[in-house]
Amino acid sequence: MPVLNQGTNSSEPEGAPAGDGRPEWPQRFRPALLMASVGMLAMTVIGFTTAAESWRSGDPLVTTGYGGGAVMAAMLSIVMLREAGFRLMGLSGRIRPIQDATHGNGVSIPTSRILAPLLIALLVAAAAYGVAASVGWFIGVDESLLPDGRNSRTGAINVATLAAVAVTLALFASWIRVDIVVRIYGEGVERYSRRRILLSTKESDVFVRWQDITHIDGRTIDSFQHPGIDLQTSSAIPKKLRTPHDGEHKIALMAHALTSEPNTLFALLKRLHENPDDRKLISEPNAAELLRPPPLLERIRIARTLKTKA
Secondary structure, eight states: OOBOOOOOOOOOOTTOOOOSSOOSSOOOOOHHHHHHHHHHHHHHHHHHHHHHHHHHTTOHHHHHHHHHHHHHHHHHHHHHHHHTTOOOOSOOTTOEEEEETTTEEEEEEOBOOSHHHHHHHHHHHHHHHHHHHHHHHHHTOSSOOSOTTOOSHHHHHHHHHHHHHHHHHHHHHHTEEEEEEEEEESSEEEEEEEEEETTEEEEEEEEEEGGGEEEEEEEEOSTTOOEEEEEEESSOOOGGGOOTTOBTTEEEEOGGGBSSOHHHHHHHHHHHHHOGGGGGGGGSTTGGGGGOOOOHHHHHHHHHHHHHHO
């Protein structure tokens, strides 16, 4: 594993995060999305109920259509619930203490596993509904699955095309896998990244000592306001070890993709970087508790307070 040359701490630039625990990424409560999630949940129940009735009636095509629609509604309900503010409820069980022969005891923070399966399930369900709706129209089943105004040959062809696109996207998504593991030790921070896109796989494993980190920044990495944490380093990162979000003197941690709450991870990294005496805490058996986020209602309250002050 490459280890960056040890450097000296530099003073933090003006405007860098203060490391006082204030959220960089407020977890806001969005009532409209919560209501939409409840609505999608109701559609899920109706869809599965109708699918069960169709199954008892011996109509597998309509069963497939309503079942696919119900699964789509269920996946959308989960996504909307998360976007409404109900995510990362507590400390993930996948955040665990680790022992390393070189760096000693620490904490491992792996990639979250929920988003990719949600997307693939949504696409497969959409494809199932599209195929059932299209085939049903062409063979003339009694109950059309096409919406009003689309119950025509053109509508059936369009739905079949969308189903084919959904299958293609689902297959493509299943061939993309990004594994990120952040390990925090008393000596520094390690980031392991493995990106598989179709038949291409790229691995990166880099360790940076606390002394070589000049400052730690929090930012949003895309238009979806996904949080990212940048470890600015005094030593250059070898080009072959950089991920697309890295720089010559920057290691990017994709905080939104990890199982830890981003603000809590950011605050811990800042704390350990700025307070060398606290680094021994990460070697203790209960070190994972350092990444336990505040209660959900407290995070939502803080976000509301920040919005009021803005």
